[in-house]
Every structure is written in C-alpha cells, then in structure tokens.
Amino acid sequence: MASAALPVERAPRRGAGGAVLVAAAAASLLWLVMNVAPREWHDPDADVVLDGVHYRAGPDELRWLESFTAAHFDAGENAARALVAGEVQAALDPLFAASRARLPEFLDWYYSLTGEYSRIAIAALEAADLKDPGYVAQRAAEMLLPEEAWTARLADLEHVAAERLGAHYRDVESTWRAEVVRRLSARRVPAPLDTATWRPTLELDDLVADIVASEADALGLRLSVSTATAGIGAAAAPALARAVGARAGRAAASRAAARGVSRIGAAAASGAAVCAPGGPAAAACALLAGAGAWLATDWALLRVDEAMHRDELERALQLALTNLREELERELVAAFDAAIAAHGDAAQREIGRTFVPAEAGRAERGDAGGASNSSGSGTGRDPDV
C-alpha cells in the first residue's frame, strides 16, 4: 500500500519543485534584465563642428587637427610680429627723416645771436630759479621732433598696425579654416538631431569665436602702445639734451672765457677810440659803440664756435636721434609684441581647452578598450527593430 502511494505523492511534489525552480529562474533572469546594462562600445571618432557643418574625425585626424591648429596660429603670431616690426619701421623712418632734415635749422638757430642771447637769458632765469632747466634741449625737441608730428605719426601707426593685424589674423583664420575643411571634407556628416551626444564634440566655431575675441582683447592693448609712445615722446627732450648739453656745454664755456677777456676790452677800446672827440655826447656814443663792439665780438665768437663745433654738434644730434629712434622702435615693437603675445597665449589656451574632449575620448578608448557599461538600466533607449 505504502509503496503504491509513493509515486502519487511524489508527482505533485516534483511538479511543485519544478514550478518553484522555473519561477526562481524566471525571477533571476528578470532581475538581470532589469538591472544589468548592456556593454557599450565607444568608437574614438569625435564630432567636429566648423561653420555649422559636422565632420567625423578619428584619432589621427584629431591629432593632426590639434597640432596643425597650434602650429598655424603660432606661425601666424610670428608673422604678426614681423608685420608689426615692419609697420613700426615704416612709421619711424619718415618721422626721423624729417627730424634730420630739420637739424640745419636747429643748428642755425643755435649758432645765431638770437639763440645765444635766448640761452643766456634763460640761463639767468634758471639761475634765479624762475625757470626750469633744459631750455636748449626743450628747444631742440620742439624743433626736431615737434609734438604734432609725433602724435599724428604714432596715432597713424597705431591705426594702421591695428588694421593690418586685424587683416592678418583674419587671413590666418581663413587659411586655417580652408585647410581644415579641405582635410575633413571627406568625413562630412549630417548634423545630429539633438546636441546631446555621447561623442566628444569639438566646437571649432567656438574656438574661432574665442580666438577672435582674444584678438579683440589683444588689440585693445593698443592703449599700451599709446602709453609707450607718450613716454618716448617725453624722453625725446632728455635724449637730445644729453647730446646738445655735452657739445653746448663745452662751446659755451670756451665762449664765456673768450668773452670774459675780449668783450670788456673790445668795448672799452672801441668806445674810447670812436667817441673821444665827441665832447658831451661822448658817453652816449661810447655806450653805443661799446654795445656794437659787444655784439660784433659775440657774432665773431659764434662764427668761430660754429666753425669749430657745428659739425661735431650735428653728429652728436644725429647720434642722439639714431639712439632715440632705436629706443622708440624697441618700445613700440615691445608694446605690440605684448599685445600679440597676449593674443597668442589666449589662442593656445583656447586650442588646448577645445581639444580636451577629444583627448578625453582618446584616453577613455585607451583605458577601457572602447567598451563600457551604459549608465541606465535600459529605459528610454532606441527603437528595437
């Protein structure tokens, strides 16, 4: 009896056990389905956007694009420096040519009685602390480098250099754009429907916009050029003063020594000789004759001084102008270089920042072999078939 009942009891038990097993297996599989995400494969291509057109660039293209972009804008920066140096030279050449052309005029004034007595009068005022020193240098600066010529020429330089730099940067940008488009044209793709994409995206339009913005910022540094030129303008007088002062100091000393001996004697002698028979008018006559002799002596001494020292003074002034020009050129080029370097640094920073997503994509590819778990558990995915 017992042995006959066993199969009857085991059958439902086996069925229940099987059902439990099936339920457990189904539940396990359902848990896996709902909680384990599929492994994703990321290809290393990045989405490159230029002029609103999308391109697909692989690691090789990205490496080329990054190095080409950095090198191209770096070369553009060097070319900008050369361009600015040429512009500065072109602006200073006529300015200093005009200064040199005015040198004889200054020397004529310097060796004239007017100039001589102006210097004597100003020296007297300087000695009485009624006037600041440096009259001759100031006069030289006014005659050789008149302020209106300075300001006009340098304002023109600033304007022209800014225009040329702007055109140069536009040319650099357009050649860069043309080369990039030429290189990537075979990998052009339609624009994605939405901007949210798992691909690393290189917004070259943003890069270009940022570089243009940094260019505007850099050209805004033109103010530093103006400041530099103003400083140089102020430095022109001292530079010329050193040249004029060295020569004039020695000439004036020799003239003063000569005058000290000759003027009084010449005036007394000429007054006595000319006015002796004059009677009561002799005193007035002696004063006039003495003054005339004084002027004649000064004129004669100036002529002697001019004959002895004019060439030397002219050479000193030429040298001073040359040194001043070099100093001014250095300062101007340095001011423009600062602006160009600021632009170049900003451009390189933007290039580095722009290529970070591509670098990240490459790193991810290298680390994980392109495979990774997707973040979600499967909801909201693509259409199935």
Added chain:
Amino acid sequence: MTSLAFRMLALLALAAGGWLVHVFGRVLPTWAVGLAVVGLAVPITLGLARRGRLRCAAFRAVYLLPESTVARRLGGSVLIYVRAALLGAFLAVVLFAALVRLADTAAWIVLVVGAPAAAAVFALWRNGLGETFTPRYLPEIAWRLTVAVVGIAMGAVLVWLAYHRPYPDVAGVTLERAVWHFVDQERARSAAAQILLQLAAVKDGLKLWIAQQLMPEPGRSAGQAVGWLIVLAEEAVFVWSYLSFLCPIVIGATKHGERGVTG
C-alpha cells in the same frame, strides 16, 4: 521535475542566451559575433527542420502509400534541412541585430515571460488537442496555435510599447539627416556587427521618416493610429524569429512521430 518544467527551464536558458547577446553583442569580436549568430541559427534551423519533417511525414501518411517509390524518396531530410538552414541563417541575423538593439527593458520582460509561456501554452494545446489530431501532426498544430496565441500576445504588447515609445522628431529634417541620426548611434567592436546594426538603423530611420512625413501627427485619428500600427507591424517579424528560436525546445523531439511513417 516534470517535462514541462524542464522545458520551461531550457526556454529560460535560451532567453538568457538571447539576453547575453544583447548585453555583449556590441563588444564581441567578429569571430564571437559569428558564433553568436550560429548559436541563434542552430535552434531556429532545428525547429524549422523538425516542423518540416513533421509536415512531410503527415503528407506522406495522408496522401502516399507507404510502399510507394515516391514515399520512399520523399524523405525530405536533406532538402528540409537546407531550406531550414537558409531561413534559419536569415532569421538568426535578423534576430541578432534585433536583440542587440532591443534597449527597452519592458520589451525584454515580454521576451523572458514569453519563453516559459510558450511552453505552457504548447502543453495546453497538446493536451487539449490530443484526442482530436493524430500524434504525427499534433506537435505541428499545437505549435501553430501556440505561435498564434503567444506570438499575437507578445506582438501586441511590443507594438503597444513601441507605439508609446518616444521617437525623435524627424518630420522637419531631410531623409539623409534622419537616417544618419539612427545610423550614428550604432557602434560595435566588430565591423561586421556594426554594419549589421547600421543597416537595421537605416531601416528604422527610413521607417520613422516616412511615417512622420505621411502621418505627422500620430494619435489624431484612428486612421493615423492604424497607419502607425502598420508601420510598427514589423515587430511581428521579430516575434516570429524569437519564437522560432524557442521552437525546438517547445516542440521537443519529433523522431517518434516521424518514424511512425517512414518505418
């Protein structure tokens, strides 16, 4: 353990295999993709071949004399297996792409539940029709009715899920851009698998673009809803290939039924 429970477990194992294809399909090398496709093709081919032999045996039993020359030559084994292999290979490729791209968890739940359900429904039909149909034809008719019930139920749920799934708006974009949107999202380690997935994506893009051009506002009218249902009826192909994948486990060995005619 009962035979039904054993079959259900085996079907869950097959469903798990399909899910593994989904999980790892994109990161498999080409040779592994080939193995996966073969792994899908073999059960489909076996199921098709067994059903073909059943139908052939039933035909011989009804229409041919056992001792006739035609009955002896109409064994059908080679031709049935070749035909089943070709169809199985095609369905396996379709199923591979579909399984890898099936990203909806709810749809996966349908597939997992559908596997043991197919065995249960098949058992019900087999028991219910056992006194009506001959043993030789019983597996085939039970399978057909199982496909009708389970397949329609799965297809209906999948279509319902697809109908309520959010799709990108491609009504205002070019066909090229719409297709590229789908193609661009497909990536796989194996170049062959990637091409396969991208071809499926092209089909999706084309389907959705045409659907949204012709029926730009789904849900506005019953006609448009029917149009969307027609567009999404391709789910049936997927369900058919999936059930074919399960078929050999569901119907089990058919040698006994075939032997009765040929022996």
